[in-house]
């Protein structure tokens with residue numbers, strides 16, 4: 001391999017529901033529950049395409065999600081495509097402060113991988129070690145490129161579905177590690193300065209603006225589903 005060639009990484013697709021003022025949640029970071037049943041099923045359809053799903057610690061906590069795939073038909077389609085029945089569950093946290101009592105750690109058929117750092121508190125390490133594979137970087141923050149390489153090389157992840165939240169999504173954009181974006185615009189307006197947008201609380205600019213090209217658009221019951229590719 002030439003020095004300039006990057007190691008293979010998964011194709012990364014992200015999925016968010018947005019209000020019309022582009023908020024992903026309320027000021028109190030309540031679970032993202034403002035989209036329709038159709039959108040929630042679409043979320044599962046997108047999730048089902050992934051070899052793994054990736055979520056930041058903030059979302060796992062706020063939404064207390066199991067990161068599973070409760071739709072039997074979607075699981076059957078995965079098996080027919082030679083994918084595992086359930087996508088791997090990948091959680092990322094710099095601090096390592098994850099509560100082992102969270103729903104995601106209470107069962108579910110798919111293995112869990114946690115990418116964190118040596119900052120993970122010892123009790124959490126001991127409690128989580130029996131429930132997940134821990135990758136603890138020596139660096140103060142998780143090396144996203146190394147995580148992607150490991151997912152592809154050691155876990156066969158070719159397609160990674162990122163379900164947020166905004167802090168994670170922004171960090172992936174900054175590292176140029178997003179390939180596709182699905183957004184559902186919902187007919188709601190939240191307002192306020194403290195409700196996070198797609199890239200978090202509107203504050204710092206991205207180092208460069210990200211350009212997108214529209215691949216698909218569908219309107220169902222007042223919601224607008226958009227699929228974009230990231231332009232490089």
Ligand SMILES: NC(=O)c1ccc[n+]([C@@H]2O[C@H](COP(=O)([O-])OP(=O)(O)OC[C@H]3O[C@@H](n4cnc5c(N)ncnc54)[C@H](OP(=O)(O)O)[C@@H]3O)[C@@H](O)[C@H]2O)c1
Nearest residue numbers: 016017025029032056057058059094095164165167168171
């Ligand atoms: N509308 C939607 O589609 C949608 C989707 C997802 C989430 N949400 C909402 O968004 C809110 C949560 O927002 P959030 O910004 O806190 O979510 P988040 O990005 O899931 O969580 C942020 C935390 O995740 C960890 N993290 C994120 N990026 C990381 C990176 N590159 N490296 C290492 N760790 C990383 C850090 O955990 P540590 O602090 O432990 O280091 C960080 O504090 C919730 O209300 C949720 O419902 C909405």
